[in-house]
Amino acid sequence: MAKKEKNKKKKRVILMPKGRGKLSLADIIRAVEKVTALREQREKEPTVSDGKK
């Protein structure tokens, strides 16, 4: 039971890769934030027209 509880508490992690590319981490974070926000906004918009102009 204690082991079960311990497993439940384990969080999934995403590890940052090693190595240096052309992009800075700041550029990457900014791009991901912007593209994700735009997509989420698009997904919230109604896909069926309400007939109004």
Add this chain to the structure above:
Amino acid sequence: MARNNYARGVFLNCPFDDQYAPLFQAVIFAVLDCGFRPRCALEVDDASEVRFEKIARIIADCKYGIHDISRTQPDAATGLPRFNMPLELGMFLAAKKFGTGRQKKKVCLILDSLPYRYQQFMSDLAGQDIQRHDDDPKTLIRVVRNWLRTASESQPMPGGAEIHRRYLQFVADLPALCAEVRLQPHELTFADLASLIAEWLLRNS
């Protein structure tokens, strides 16, 4: 810390050509989404380090290895097959066989595009469990995920279908991501692509 790096490191020994790019992208995505760190020869651009030494160092740093031996056809430019992947698989297996300490705990996944084909060109591998991916990113993601789940035991991770769903979303976002950083997708280095995927997963999981 170094110990944790080793236990989460996955050495990628895969083709780097354009035709394989979607599969390479899929395997990087799956490894990161499962909570591991993909490593490969492309991560370092240091001309002062001999390539073989660089590969040996990365292999020594990784407990896990994914080796895709599917690229058997001759290179279009030279008419000769490429032997780097079998060589690096041999290095990984030798590290496990002849190494000491944590090197003995190495685990690897060997992949080919078709079942049993390897018996015709690498028959010494007979008896090893070779998995097929059918040149399909969805199959590859499922195989990599299930293998990492089994090999690492305690690591909580999403299912293959969920990782693939996220992968498709990332692929759909990639042109816009590249436009934001003013690069073409083919201009992304391994480190750039892996960092984009990692940040994307942090924001979208």
